[in-house]
Amino acid sequence: xxxxxxDQKNLLVVGTVAIDSVKTPFxxxxxxxxxxxxxxxxxxxxxxxxxxxxxxxxxFPAEYMKVFEKHDINTQGLVRxxxxxxxxxxxxxxxxxxxxxxxxQLNVLMQFDPHLDEExxxxxxxxxxxxxxxxxxxxxxxxKGPKLIALDSMNYWIETKRDSLKKAIEMVDLVVVNExxxxxxxxxxxxxxxxxxxxxxGPKTVIIKQGEYGSIALYGEEIFxxxxxxxxxxxxxxxxxxxxxxxxMGYLARRGEISGETIRQAMIVGSALAxxxxxxxxxxxxxxxxxxxxxxRYNDIKRLTAFEDFVH
Amino acid sequence: xxxxxxDQKNLLVVGTVAIDSVKTPFxxxxxxxxxxxxxxxxxxxxxxxxxxxxxxxxxFPAEYMKVFEKHDINTQGLVRxxxxxxxxxxxxxxxxxxxxxxxxQLNVLMQFDPHLDEExxxxxxxxxxxxxxxxxxxxxxxxKGPKLIALDSMNYWIETKRDSLKKAIEMVDLVVVNExxxxxxxxxxxxxxxxxxxxxxGPKTVIIKQGEYGSIALYGEEIFxxxxxxxxxxxxxxxxxxxxxxxxMGYLARRGEISGETIRQAMIVGSALAxxxxxxxxxxxxxxxxxxxxxxRYNDIKRLTAFEDFVH
Numbered sequence: 001x002x003x004x005x006x007d008q009k010n011l012l013v014v015g016t017v018a019i020d021s022v023k024t025p026f027x028x029x030x031x032x033x034x035x036x037x038x039x040x041x042x043x044x045x046x047x048x049x050x051x052x053x054x055x056x057x058x059x060f061p062a063e064y065m066k067v068f069e070k071h072d073i074n075t076q077g078l079v080r081x082x083x084x085x086x087x088x089x090x091x092x093x094x095x096x097x098x099x100x101x102x103x104x105q106l107n108v109l110m111q112f113d114p115h116l117d118e119e120x121x122x123x124x125x126x127x128x129x130x131x132x133x134x135x136x137x138x139x140x141x142x143x144k145g146p147k148l149i150a151l152d153s154m155n156y157w158i159e160t161k162r163d164s165l166k167k168a169i170e171m172v173d174l175v176v177v178n179e180x181x182x183x184x185x186x187x188x189x190x191x192x193x194x195x196x197x198x199x200x201x202g203p204k205t206v207i208i209k210q211g212e213y214g215s216i217a218l219y220g221e222e223i224f225x226x227x228x229x230x231x232x233x234x235x236x237x238x239x240x241x242x243x244x245x246x247x248x249m250g251y252l253a254r255r256g257e258i259s260g261e262t263i264r265q266a267m268i269v270g271s272a273l274a275x276x277x278x279x280x281x282x283x284x285x286x287x288x289x290x291x292x293x294x295x296x297r298y299n300d301i302k303r304l305t306a307f308e309d310f311v312h
Numbered sequence: 313x314x315x316x317x318x319d320q321k322n323l324l325v326v327g328t329v330a331i332d333s334v335k336t337p338f339x340x341x342x343x344x345x346x347x348x349x350x351x352x353x354x355x356x357x358x359x360x361x362x363x364x365x366x367x368x369x370x371x372f373p374a375e376y377m378k379v380f381e382k383h384d385i386n387t388q389g390l391v392r393x394x395x396x397x398x399x400x401x402x403x404x405x406x407x408x409x410x411x412x413x414x415x416x417q418l419n420v421l422m423q424f425d426p427h428l429d430e431e432x433x434x435x436x437x438x439x440x441x442x443x444x445x446x447x448x449x450x451x452x453x454x455x456k457g458p459k460l461i462a463l464d465s466m467n468y469w470i471e472t473k474r475d476s477l478k479k480a481i482e483m484v485d486l487v488v489v490n491e492x493x494x495x496x497x498x499x500x501x502x503x504x505x506x507x508x509x510x511x512x513x514g515p516k517t518v519i520i521k522q523g524e525y526g527s528i529a530l531y532g533e534e535i536f537x538x539x540x541x542x543x544x545x546x547x548x549x550x551x552x553x554x555x556x557x558x559x560x561m562g563y564l565a566r567r568g569e570i571s572g573e574t575i576r577q578a579m580i581v582g583s584a585l586a587x588x589x590x591x592x593x594x595x596x597x598x599x600x601x602x603x604x605x606x607x608x609r610y611n612d613i614k615r616l617t618a619f620e621d622f623v624h
Contacts (some may be wrong), residue, residue: 025501056418094501149499189337189406191524192544211505213525225539230528232504256624264619291624298622304537305617307576310610311567312603 009049009074011253013037014139015129017054023091026235032282033064036129039239043246043273044285045071048253053077055112057085061269081108096237097211116142125253130154140171150174158184170202170209176245178209209241226267236281243277244270252300321361321386323565325349326451327441329366335403338547343596348441351551355558355585357383365389369397369423393420406444408549409523428454437565442466445476454484461485470496482514488557490521492526523555538579541587548593552586559585595599
């Protein structure tokens with residue numbers, strides 16, 4: 001069976017495109033392509049037609065634009081503003097679950113104020129990456145008949161704009177956050193209680209990312225636990241969470257149907273994509289995958305977690 | 313199908329029986345039954361006939377002896393020595409993965425020197441709990457034709473008796489350690505590399521416990537990832553790892569066959585038992601389970617991790 005790339009642009013992502021400088025125990029990369037919406041959209045592009053809404057500066061290199069072209073990502077919403085592109089500099093120690101931010105230059109991100117055009121407003125699947133929750137709300141209000149809105153956030157917004165963030169969460173169907181964020185947002189140390197507390201705010205589904213341990217989803221009366229694919233070496237964990245989210249949303253948009261079964265499959269697709277992404281710096285690996293690679297790893301994860309029924 | 317308790321005493325455990333005092337965010341328990349071999353043997357008793365080899369003091373309460381009786385655990389190897397029983401006092405904060413030891417009184421444990429009788433020596437399945445690796449070696453040398461020897465350890469022995477521990481590991485089939493121990497023992501931050509390094513020391517199979525995240529096994533060319541059952545509240549994590557190991561070894565001893573499939577099932581049984589154990593202080597919950605409870609949770613874990621094949 002040959003994979004046919006989604007020809008409809010059915011997935012909108014609003015987030016950041018950045019220039020990153022990253023150091024890990026395995027090496028370093030200077031001024032490479034990064035940003036939550038970048039990882040998300042390249043990852044999702046294996047399954048869905050992606051429209052990217054973000055802001056870049058005058059310094060954004062032409063070669064990085066080619067990455068979006070290569071993945072057939074619609075960049076009509078990628079605004080080039082006066083100023084420098086958002087820059088992030090970070091480092092990881094041997095505990096690759098935690099990034100240490102060394103420097104953040106918001107630059108053009110401070111002027112980011114997304115206005116969607118008619119076509120963008122009608123996109124059925126929407127992902128609001130980690131940006132100011134007031135902007136997330138502004139985007140939600142522009143949407144026309146979305147089928148699924150998902151949202152990510154970070155500790156900074158939980159600490160500085162909790163009320164706006166809670167209001168945004170109320171308006172979406174799916175929240176994708178990491179463990180620490182779920183705990184900080186709800187004040188619950190128990191992850192299951194934290195997940196349930198987020199669902200009580202409004203979203204039907206909550207996915208909690210656990211880094212190298214995988215992720216869990218809470219929906220309906222169920223809990224799903226998706227493992228991370230175990231790797232010998234993680235070269236650069238930057239963007240793993242966004243790549244995961246891109247896989248989840250890309251797969252859901254492709255299937256067009258949101259059910260327990262498609263959510264579970266989507267999370268395994270997300271795990272597969274994230275596991276490839278961390279095998280190289282920046283998007284070096286993520287941009288060169290085939291559908292065959294992704295399905296292979298999906299099947300590897302299936303074998304990784306398979307066990308037979310209880311035998312007395 | 314009615315469960316028939318194993319009538320053959322096919323599983324030997326050598327380890328500690330203790331009197332614990334534990335404080336968690338949910339309450340505290342003073343001078344309750346504890347010890348690695350205690351949790352292990354009660355957990356394993358749901359599947360196998362257990363012979364317990366350990367040492368207690370003159371102060372060991374008769375009511376705690378009844379726990380072993382209730383579970384039909386053979387206590388011929390439970391030596392009552394002159395002195396006080398080994399005592400441990402610990403506390404957990406909201407991060408229930410890490411115990412803070414407040415006080416350790418080794419007491420009679422310092423005289424522990426297990427001499428197995430003929431019947432004990434011939435037991436096919438053997439678990440060497442976390443004790444001095446020199447004692448572990450001494451026990452191994454007394455065994456006659458064991459089918460499977462497994463070993464647990466802790467950071468203290470890695471730091472103070474590394475050579476002895478490595479020698480002990482060389483002599484066993486299965487190592488069960490936690491993440492930090494695997495990393496410390498091998499000097500590898502990558503868990504998969506650490507697991508492979510332990511296998512290179514001799515054991516065919518390595519199981520690495522990851523606390524609330526579950527566990528992974530490395531055997532043959534395969535990796536298996538077993539989730540922990542997600543609980544709203546963990547009341548007392550003491551003994552979770554030993555309860556898990558008891559479930560693993562009990563199930564393997566019952567099945568009598570060691571294969572990838574039985575190892576996978578055994579780890580899910582271990583996860584199920586550990587998830588019950590942490591729902592109450594000491595062994596309060598672990599001593600009152602039915603086979604029905606265990607199979608129920610096994611099936612819950614199956615549903616927790618189930619996902620369908622990839623759909624294009």
